[in-house]
Amino acid sequence: MDSPRLSRRLLRSVLPALALALATAGLAGTGGPSSAGAAPMSKAAATATTTFSDEFDGAAGSAVDGSKWQIETGDNVNNHERQYYTSGNKNAALDGQGHLVITARKENPSNYQCWYGTCQYTSARLNTSGKFTQAYGHVEARMKIPRGQGMWPAFWMLGSDIGQVGWPNSGEIDIMENVGFEPSTVHGTLHGPGYSGSGGIGAGYTLPNGQAFADAFHTFAVDWAPNSITWSVDGNVYQRRTPADTNGNAWAFNKPFFLILNLAVGGYWPGDPDGSTAFPNQLVVDHVRVTTNDSQPPATGGRITGLAGKCVDVAAAATANGTPVQLYDCNGTDAQKWTVGSDGTIRALGKCLDVASGGTADGTKVQLWDCNGSAAQKWAVSGARDIVNPQANKCLDVTGNNSANGTRLQIWTCAGTANQKWTVNG
Known part of the structure; x- marks a missing residue:
């Protein structure tokens, strides 16, 4: 991608919560019962301590838990995305079956204005800034992503000091991104000072035999430790990054980050929707979980x-x-x-x-x-x-x-x- 996904308008909605995050940077964790039919937590996190969990249990049509998530609103000029992110449960709601559904629609019910004029699409974007941040651990989401040209779902993280240092110095960890013209491939990427936008450091993971990610739920995860981040899909590791990969630039990932879930429509990277793209289109999230690392300390210590x-x-x-x-x-x-x-x-x-x-x-x-x-x-x-x-x-x-x-x-x-x-x- 060529620029940060945090637009000027979105920054106005995020920065007040970022100030709170910088003041507290707290680990706010709670866990409810597992969603009906949800897959068990992946092996990498099975013995770890859960610090954040949302299983999206609740009545159909309910908004997300406001103690865990805030809803961003506005457009995004930086990437030339086409959607307007709406508030409440307009485009992000529980389905009553243990899922969060983020829905992108081709509509403009409230005469929303975007960087290009009257907005053509609505969608939703959620983050945990000011509510949950963490440094290190296992971070995962089990999701079924949308299908279609111009669709751009993402599960990612930003450094909680973004309000002080700005992007990309804050660091960005993209756990999963998909662009609709690559139905079988997802991407994991790092952005930081000297390696941001289209110069981000990352790799893709492709399903075998022409399978599409939109056909089933998959678990997207990172295992994050001081000076290393490892990406996996359904437990299959496909890349590991360390400071040796930043070509001498600063490693921006040894500090607390917060979580973001969104479904964008259009932009420089995915391109705009076309006549083949079906609307409404949905990103379905079964769970989001964050744990500590699962390795046990050695029996003996040192000074x-x-x-x-x-x-x-x-x-x-x-x-x-x-x-x-x-x-x-x-x-x-x-x-x-x-x-x-x-x-x-x-x-x-x-x-x-x-x-x-x-x-x-x-x-x-x-x-x-x-x-x-x-x-x-x-x-x-x-x-x-x-x-x-x-x-x-x-x-x-x-x-x-x-x-x-x-x-x-x-x-x-x-x-x-x-x-x-x-x-x-x-």
Whole structure:
């Protein structure tokens, strides 16, 4: 694609929620009963902790759950798309059978105006900005995509800092895109600084024997970890990307992102509908699920060293909830043996590194606490040696840049300073 899919008008509707997302960056997860007839979660996520789930259970004609999704409105000049995204349940509604149906129609019931004049089509676009963001994990949607020239369904993510840094510096992870003239192929793509638009980094996945994606439900997923993203369709991995693929440009994906679902009509990439395109046309979504990574931490840990070569240490090797975590001379004791798991936790003495009371403010102290799967216990270790709590979007920090034994550790706005740099198993 040649330009970001966030139009000027859509930005006006998204940015207020983005401000909230930047303030909270929270992991808001709830799960309802499985949709009738829904496929089980794919193997990659089967043993992981669910942080977000929408099974789209509800009465036919109902709008989506407003605690999980917001509905964007407007057109999109950047890609020369033809649709106007409407509010409420006009073009996005539950079908009463455990599905969300996003419907594109050739109509203009309210004299909507688009970049090209009077709009010719309506459709819908949903996102979780300000309601759910997450860094890393398994992200999947089970969907049946539409058929026809000019149709452009997508399941994708944007960095929650887009309101601060703009696109493409925010990063964009396209989990699934399809353009109607390729009925058997979907695409997964990364966009970031120096590799955006038509220069995005990605690959396609094609069904065998001429099958079309519109004929059945398929599960589209990414498995996302620090410095790597892997795409799959129905559990079949078809590409993996790391910072080595960005040709020296910044890797924009070690931070929280939010989810987006939409069905566009027309645009530079898919081209416009023609006489062969049937309307109304539908994207049917069975579920959207986000989990932590499913790999279990190793049984033994190692030290985490930081300022002045000292270690992250559990005070007095105590295991009581609330025990301070501090900086101390490295001594090889169990109080300094930490396991960094792909589930996002950092553990010692059988408990988790925890942000006190789930706080997000600068100066909130960290402690040892029973592992409970909360956002206060999720951490991301970056290639730049930062240890980040995605909920707060802040770094593990030595208070006051003080290397004395017993100095408490806290979270603080990431600044790249020596008291925020850590070497795991160092």
